[in-house]
Amino acid sequence: MCGIVGILGKEDVAHDIVDALRRLEYRGYDSAGVATIVERGLQRRRAEGKLRNLEARLVEVPLGGKAGIGHTRWATHGKPTETNAHPHMSARVSVVHNGIIENFRELRDEMVAAGCQFESETDTETIVHLITHYLDAGKSHLEAVQETLQRLTGAFALGIIFADDDDLMIAARQGSPLAIGHGTGEVYLGSDAIALAPFTNKITYLDEGDYAVLRRETVEIYDRDGVRVERPKVQAVAGALTVDKGNHRHFMHKEIHEQPEVVSHTLAHYIDMSTHQVAIPDLGLDLAKVDRVTISACGTAYYAGLVAKYWIERYARVPVEIDVASEMRYREAPLADNGLAVFVSQSGETADTLATLRYCKENGQRIASIVNVRSSTIARESDAIMPILAGPEIGVASTKAFTCQLSALACLAIALGKARGQIDEALEQELVGALTEMPRHISSVVRTEADYLPLATELSKARDILYLGRGMSFPIAMEGALKLKEISYIHAEGYAAGELKHGPIALIDEKVPVIVIAPKDALFEKTISNMQEVAARGGRIVLVSDAPPEAFGAEVMHQVVMPTVHPFVSPIVSAIPIQLIAYHTAVFMGTDVDQPRNLAKSVTVE
Numbered sequence: 001m002c003g004i005v006g007i008l009g010k011e012d013v014a015h016d017i018v019d020a021l022r023r024l025e026y027r028g029y030d031s032a033g034v035a036t037i038v039e040r041g042l043q044r045r046r047a048e049g050k051l052r053n054l055e056a057r058l059v060e061v062p063l064g065g066k067a068g069i070g071h072t073r074w075a076t077h078g079k080p081t082e083t084n085a086h087p088h089m090s091a092r093v094s095v096v097h098n099g100i101i102e103n104f105r106e107l108r109d110e111m112v113a114a115g116c117q118f119e120s121e122t123d124t125e126t127i128v129h130l131i132t133h134y135l136d137a138g139k140s141h142l143e144a145v146q147e148t149l150q151r152l153t154g155a156f157a158l159g160i161i162f163a164d165d166d167d168l169m170i171a172a173r174q175g176s177p178l179a180i181g182h183g184t185g186e187v188y189l190g191s192d193a194i195a196l197a198p199f200t201n202k203i204t205y206l207d208e209g210d211y212a213v214l215r216r217e218t219v220e221i222y223d224r225d226g227v228r229v230e231r232p233k234v235q236a237v238a239g240a241l242t243v244d245k246g247n248h249r250h251f252m253h254k255e256i257h258e259q260p261e262v263v264s265h266t267l268a269h270y271i272d273m274s275t276h277q278v279a280i281p282d283l284g285l286d287l288a289k290v291d292r293v294t295i296s297a298c299g300t301a302y303y304a305g306l307v308a309k310y311w312i313e314r315y316a317r318v319p320v321e322i323d324v325a326s327e328m329r330y331r332e333a334p335l336a337d338n339g340l341a342v343f344v345s346q347s348g349e350t351a352d353t354l355a356t357l358r359y360c361k362e363n364g365q366r367i368a369s370i371v372n373v374r375s376s377t378i379a380r381e382s383d384a385i386m387p388i389l390a391g392p393e394i395g396v397a398s399t400k401a402f403t404c405q406l407s408a409l410a411c412l413a414i415a416l417g418k419a420r421g422q423i424d425e426a427l428e429q430e431l432v433g434a435l436t437e438m439p440r441h442i443s444s445v446v447r448t449e450a451d452y453l454p455l456a457t458e459l460s461k462a463r464d465i466l467y468l469g470r471g472m473s474f475p476i477a478m479e480g481a482l483k484l485k486e487i488s489y490i491h492a493e494g495y496a497a498g499e500l501k502h503g504p505i506a507l508i509d510e511k512v513p514v515i516v517i518a519p520k521d522a523l524f525e526k527t528i529s530n531m532q533e534v535a536a537r538g539g540r541i542v543l544v545s546d547a548p549p550e551a552f553g554a555e556v557m558h559q560v561v562m563p564t565v566h567p568f569v570s571p572i573v574s575a576i577p578i579q580l581i582a583y584h585t586a587v588f589m590g591t592d593v594d595q596p597r598n599l600a601k602s603v604t605v606e
């Protein structure tokens with residue numbers, strides 16, 4: 001999603017703003033721009049496409065100014081053109097904006113009727129005209145922004161500078177995160193702390209509804225009622241500020257390789273390694289009395305939740321309702337008394353997940369969230385959080401966050417099972433033993449990476465690929481298809497293996513590779529029968545399994561040989577080959593692996 005950077009500095013800031021924007025590139029964007037205050041007023045440079053285009057523009061036509069704002073835009077209203085790129089400005093004010101102004105049409109009509117001329121198709125430009133309108137009416141800078149904020153409906157984060165005061169920046173947060181960085185005689189604004197890492201690690205996060213008046217020596221924060229408030233200045237943890245590929249070609253590759261370590265960290269957070277007992281945080285309700293669990297999330301995080309449904313229903317015997325957040329938020333689903341609602345989100349800022357969380361809260365559910373970013377909005381609006389310890393995930397394709405989410409959810413399932421008397425001590429020891437061995441198994445799969453190169457070459461020729469799985473391997477099949485399509489742009493679908501003959505089998509011919517995830521568990525024979533049906537129709541099979549070749553009874557194009565693991569953890573270990581298949585296929589095809597087209601890392605609009 002879009003990124004915001006603002007600096008009130010001691011030297012010219014345009015270069016530093018672009019550098020900071022580069023740290024936000026992972027969020028996805030399609031144009032960029034920077035505006036500063038110079039003697040003659042506000043000046044800006046903008047460019048379509050990547051930041052290098054903006055840098056080239058700044059070389060052609062340099063931009064001075066010790067105060068400025070910058071933005072990477074992920075188009076929502078209007079095409080990703082230079083005209084629609086931020087910052088937007090009038091002679092008096094310049095604005096960068098993340099999020100969506102829902103009532104922009106009526107505001108725009110009002111401004112047009114008042115004689116304003118719009119140059120872009122964006123909702124953001126409405127904000128510029130509104131602030132200018134109030135300034136022209138004699139309001140102070142702060143009053144003009146306050147009046148404007150009251151007119152806006154939607155979710156947004158704003159950075160605003162004014163032509164006539166180069167020691168002033170106003171920030172506002174409603175639904176999209178914003179962080180203020182404190183320097184010495186300098187102050188910074190960023191849509192996340194990562195952007196501010198080169199400048200400072202002293203950070204203040206704005207709360208929902210806050211707005212702030214930033215000057216080089218002072219920061220004043222007001223809440224949504226206009227009451228002056230203090231928000232804590234926190235030290236951003238070093239890990240959260242490290243954005244470095246190390247020796248890896250892509251962040252995604254680095255993140256795949258980090259999994260043994262970050263999964264261990266996450267497990268260690270929820271398991272007492274000396275007793276092999278699960279100890280999750282107090283969720284603020286008696287787990288023994290939880291009659292129903294509701295899970296909601298988007299994309300990869302949703303698939304993590306879907307695996308958790310199998311775990312919780314099977315091991316804790318609690319019914320689980322799960323839906324993608326974009327549906328659940330509008331479904332008006334009835335929710336059980338004494339229900340636990342669990343939200344899974346790497347970023348903790350996903351708009352649909354947040355909206356569903358609020359719906360569940362309003363309907364009396366206890367809210368627990370599984371998040372990677374502990375300072376995120378979803379974390380802050382939850383009754384309890386179960387953090388994952390994945391560290392910053394930069395690649396748009398979620399990898400290490402997924403396996404860490406699964407690790408935390410597995411511990412939640414065990415805790416529920418114990419509380420409800422469904423998991424005794426022996427079973428707990430067995431399941432925890434399986435979990436603690438998992439990082440080693442993940443490591444062994446990652447080490448076989450070279451085996452994926454010929455397979456990736458073969459898969460890159462396909463137009464369509466099917467993924468099949470049963471039981472807990474079904475969500476992994478869907479996750480495999482999502483991973484492949486989002487970074488290689490090859491069309492892929494994941495199906496429950498048993499659904500094959502209800503339609504998808506019509507697609508099978510020798511051109512369609514079928515990736516079958518079939519660990520040697522209780523459902524193995526059933527999945528293999530479905531695989532044989534594919535083979536009989538000329539389908540080319542890639543089997544991800546720990547079973548020996550004599551167990552297949554059909555010819556396979558390629559076997560990804562998996563370690564034999566406890567069925568409880570097999571969906572987590574099976575996630576690794578599907579990540580490696582997607583990664584190497586995409587690399588072979590030469591796509592932008594870390595920033596795939598049209599995608600954003602943090603989806604803060606619905």
Ligand code: M6R
Nearest residue numbers: 299300301345346347350397398
């Ligand atoms: O930050 P979140 O976990 O809430 O994000 C949810 C999805 O947008 C995300 O998992 C997306 O599907 C990934 N790009 C998949 O790799």
